Amino acid sequence: MSQTGVVHVNHGISRLAPSIRRSLLKDIIEFPAKEFSSEGNGRIPVRSRDVRIWRECLSGQTIVLTGLIPAIVDRLEQSGVKVEVIEHRRFPAQHKLRQGLLKNSSGSEREFLLALKNNPIGQIEVNTRDEVVQRILEIAHTFPKAKILIRLSRIADADNLCNKLRLEDPELDASVKPSEYWPAKPSRVLFTCGALIGGCDNKDWDIILLPDPAKAVKKGFFGSMRIFRNHPYRCYSFVLPSLSLCPPERLLLEAISGQVIYSKISHKSAVQVLWQKPPSAPVSGINERCLKWKQDNYWKNDRRNDYIAGIARAFVTDNHKKLKKYGVPFHQGKPHFTNSSSPQVVVLVESQAAGLELQKRLPGWELKCNGTGNDDNTQSDCPERLIITTTQAALNSIDADVLIYAAGGQGVGALRSTIGESETRPNQTTALIIELADGIDKIAVEDVRDRRRGYAERGWKQSGPGLPSTPGKHTKVPVAQEASP
DSSP, X not given: OOOEEEEEEOSSEEEEOTTSOGGGGHHHHEXXXXXXXXXXXXXXXXXXXXXXXXXXXXXXXXXXXXXXXXXXXXXXXXXXXXXXXXXXXXXXXXXSOOTTTTTTOXXXXXXHHHHHHHOSEEEEEOSSHHHXXXXXXXXXXXXXXXXXXXXXXXXXXXXXXXXXXXXXXXXXXXXXOOSXXXXXXXXXXXXXXXXXXXXXXXXXXXXXXXXXXXXXXXXXXXXXXXXXXXXXXXXXXXXXXXXXXXXXXXXHHHHHHOSEXXXXXXXXXXXXXXXXXXXXXXXXXXXXXXXXXXXIIIITOHHHHHHHHHHHHHHHTTXXXXXXXXXXXXXXXXXXXXXXXXXXXXEEESSHHHHHHHHHHSTTOEEEOOSSXXXXXXXXXXXXXXXXXXXXXXXXXXXXXXXXXXXXXXXXGGGSSOTTOOTTSOTTSOXXXXXXXXXXXXXXXXXXXXXXXXXXXXXXXXXXXXXXXSOOTXXXXXXXXXXXX
């Protein structure tokens, strides 16, 4: 007999029935954090602890932030739990769309309006900062009776965004909150900076907008969002391609503003590079680039090859827990990339020897290692699972939904004709490149920087738990600090 569980959805926070086992949700409602302490002897030990973003009430129910509910429901259903979701949220008149707006819209405008109508909270992906201004303006016009609070961390950013908004619509009642006090009669659209201290009544605001998600997930900012709970409100964050968040920060952003509800990715950004951190202990005493160095550190490095094979298996088995760990984007509880339900996964290697090592760990995968014949190739009954050498890829191109770049090396020349370049691919989803931030030695680290510059020149978004903290000379990728609630 299958387990059943009831989920009560409310504004801000929701409740899970006592029958729902939290062990099934551990990676969704908890994350590890490092703690540093001094022992007085010159040593600074590092300890790890689990940070909870849930609590248990007296009745035994688990209280979680509402933004996590889609991921929680998806996980429970994957685990065989029959879930009953009871929606308790009710919205007053000021949350209604402007009359006739949806009826007279079409195309991408209609898609955006439906995303707002059907999702009280959510992340909105934008291509540029100017698009953030346009989306704020559209939200203000969509909900003409709603009072909107736009939260930022710096007064300069608030002034700049407010001025741009006024230029676009001089009649819009918008202003920046004075730093000393809360106005008795605030503007309909009010920009604020920092944590909300005194004077901010949650009942005064219908929509909360977060133009800077990297700051919103920091401890003080994140914690101050609790004042809006238990009152009808909408909350939307704006996510730029350059945003780089570690897994705990992505979890916190999802907790306060939900999953991605609208994305219109330009053709230039049709590929997303997710950097991972593989085992990086050097296995060779050689400190110059040569055949022996490649063989020891890359081709026949057992720990590295095991790690790569584990990533490949996670994609073909649709392991949501591991995919989230790798930084794969999710939408409405499901992986959000091209053909995610049945992706073609390709592992790119430098040589036949490297490919054979991986093939030992990936039974049934096809190996293609030259461009002129089939003598060295192996066949597979699963054409969507392929290991290919860089030489073969350069000659015949790569067609993949997920490319695991295991070759390492300098530059991204093997990707001259690759995923994301085809105009037949849908714009609403991205193809993925899984990259490895090898830290074996100075040579490997410099190669990683070189490849990062190559991806940046193509305009491809780069993120992931293994994204190096020091970008190359021509790449600027913000790395947010870890946050806890």
